[in-house]
Amino acid sequence: MLASCADNSENQYWEGNESTVVVTRVAGFDGSGQTLEGENEVTDMQACLFEGGIMTKAYKNLQVAGDTYRLQVDGLGGNLYMLANASGVIDLELLQSENISEADWLKSVYKTDGTGKTRSFFTGMLTLNAARQDVGAQVMTLKRGVARFDIVINVAGAAKLEKFTLTKVAQSAYLFPQDGVQSPSGVTRRDTTLTFPFALTQDTPGVLYVYEQENPGMEIRVEVSFDGGEVKTLTKRLDAALKRNAVYTVTVSKDHIDIVVKPVFEEWEPGDNIEITPSVG
Template sequence: MKTFIRTSIVLAAGVAALACSKTETSPPPATEGTIRVKAEFPDYSGPGHALKGETEVTDMQACIFEDGVMTHIFKGLEPGNGTYDLQVGRLAGTLYLLANTDGLVDLEGLKGEGITEDKWLGTAIGGKDGGPVHFFTGSVALGDRPLADIPVSLKRGIARFDLKIKTAGEASVSRIALRNAAGTAYLFPGQQTLSPADAPREDIEASFGTPVTGDRDAVMYAYEQANQGIEIHVDAVIDGRPVSLKENLEGDIERNKIYTVTVRKDKIDVSLEVSFEDWEEGSDTELVPQSEEI
């Protein structure tokens, strides 16, 4: 079972990341009945790296489930030295933290409906403006933890696609597209399937007014998803000849991973790079020309 949360607002772009001060001061100790949560956003590892804005947080909300029932919700959390103070009656249950989901996930409505924890873990989030939302989620079992800072590692819910151009002559790329991509994703990993069975399938495209002639990171993003006929399309000019390259993408798309599309003369290689958390080396997929003319 899953619950689908439809996008209802447009998040502002370019909102500053969590504020940092040049003078670091220790926050006051947590008071009785308060837990202090420290949100952690692990950087990319391996050859990948986080770009400016990829760990920006525009909003933070949280909820607690006890014995399978949502008992607490926290909205509009404001950080203090990178931590969040939550008023709770006791240290019990599981705390779920969600970043950049304000207006996309209605915790008050879900609590009012009496959503179970099993159904909560199958909740899906939609996109906005024809693309995925850059959201993060994480959880931690509270148990008998002390009132010290409780670290919660937040995991990115999307995958990134980088572009590399490796040709002996001149080459430029005017458009790259991911065909038949899922338009919704689960908030949390670990479901039986990588994407909801009824997820709408759509095209994600990136067009460049000035054709790209060199490597470029983050040309597009996509939700984690099961591969149901996903294709990579690239329109390019190689040595003065327009080409349209296409190939089926091998394997599923997993959250937190960087996929590199490498354009070579008359073909594209799609390779999976190791980055962020829990990455594994992926296999390469060779893409061949669809036609000589765009």
């Protein structure tokens, strides 16, 4: 049994039963990567428990208490998983009825909605440990399953960025991290182009969100003009896979583009630098 509990002094847990209290948290960003308004929004929360490699319990529509989810789970062992913003994509009750194994669960796939829009989702896992019951609630950290692209304009004069394209974008991803960055077999890919009704003239975070994915020759293209001149197309073939939990900062200058990669949502951490060279469009 699992329940969501208001975080106040009147809340009492079940007595006489062995149970585990779990508190979830969503960590802030580290370094220069900062959380944008709405990025931590959770529309729905689900949880499931695996014991002996089989899903034994599924919980839906969990309620928030303040800015956390405080849960009590009967029993002192097993692996507890939580996932946010997966309603209508992942049906835990169906998976439980099918006696899904934990190995198959970890291969679950999260897909874009019918519009092709990348939905931000969060996942976490905690191994429940009876030995830790005397230290209070066990904490599960939820991590974002997508990567974010920010644009920084670094020019002495004026710049107008009119279009941003990322090619060969995967339309689905594994719900949980795999051994190295992987994409589901047969994943659908398409180019994603953002055309700005009003050209970007200043730094703009969160212009695009994509799923973690392998890189089959993906490329960034930016169409930009400087000081009222002709539009140039700056391009760069990405050298590495796109990681979940990562911010990609695209810095545009008159001569080139730099891309700085920072792993995301539990923390934004330092990553690789990628340089883009221009060609005249």
